Amino acid sequence: MGAWRAVVSADRDHGCGFVAAKGRVLTCAHVIGEQRRCRIGLPAYGRAEEDCPVAPAGGGLDLACARSTTAVDPAPLGSIERPARGTPLELFGLPGRPGWDDDYGRRARGRVAGDSRDGRLVQIDALDAFTPWVVAGFSGGAVLDGVTGLLVGMVVSGEAGPDRTAWLMPLDEIAGAYPWIRPRLASPLRADHDFHRFRDAFDRRVYPEALRHLADVQRRRPSASDAYYYWALALLGGVRPAHHRGETTDGVERLLINTVRLDPGAAHASALFALVREDRYTLRGAPVPPVPVRMPDLCDIDPGLAGEIADHVPAAECATWRFLRQRSRS
Secondary structure, eight states, X not given: OOTTEEEEEETTEEEEEEEEETTEEEEOHHHHTTOSEEEEEOGGGOSOEEEEEEEEOOTTOSOEEEEOOOOOXXXXXXXXXXXXXXXXXEEEEOTTTGGGOOSSOEEEEEEEEEEOXXXXXXXXXXXXXXXXXXXXXXXXXXXEETTTOOEEEEEEXXXXXXXXXXXXXXXXXXXXXXXXXXXXXXXXXXXXXXXXXXXXXXXXXXXXXXXXXXXXXXXXXXXXXXXXXXXXXXXXXXXXXXGSOHHHHHHHHHHHHHHXXXXXXXXXXXXXXXXXXXXXXXXXXXXXXXXXXXXXXXXXXXXXXXXXXXXXXXXXXXHHHHHHHHHHTO
């Protein structure tokens, strides 16, 4: 269970919550009722509870935010886009919270059915007839995308009858009430199922499979700059640029130029471009063609992305590669 999952108690009611940002725990307004303080517990850290101030979001939303002093990494948030119809979902609740007689909680599985009549909530239907379903104690619980593992919303209610339906509040509604959450949201690309499949194949270095998944992403998201960057990186296929035919490295350079045109601050695209050109031209004493766009400073590259390039492009003779490897260790 994620350390960011929380138990929220107020008066005689209880429910779930999740750490959405440093010091901020989100839950349902109906869990706290009229109270202005609540108790926050983090089951992953034992049974200790913290008394915290809490306030509802208002605006007709069943949403509230408590302020905690416990240092916990926040939940992995999805994007502002709502999960598509049919998306598999994973829910978690603590129906046995009173007296902590149920230490383990309960998981449920569902899939997205569509938006509510007013468009503010998303309907979840049970995945099958056998999965445990939403009961008291699930309210405020995180709902995770079953493919990406990212948080896509919060449980607000459920029906345990024959319909086995529940409702989640999506991240776009939460972000409308609490704008501070927006910087923590994943990009639509990172939350894309096909991109997730691309990453799985890419990390396994099965580059042809990775490119097939990425092609689906590019068709649907032509303005996603990193789709072009990753296309360039996967197109190299784990082989240094100088060992490719010219038409392949020409294509790689065009993809990286397109990345920078869409995102002028893409230092990772600039770094890969510099590595390709150094290996292709500089090391061989060949004249370097002019660049049609202004490339950002590659020194601004994120260490994780620097390591990613160094891992997938084995060009250790290049000064750019050595810089990226050193940067990845910073």
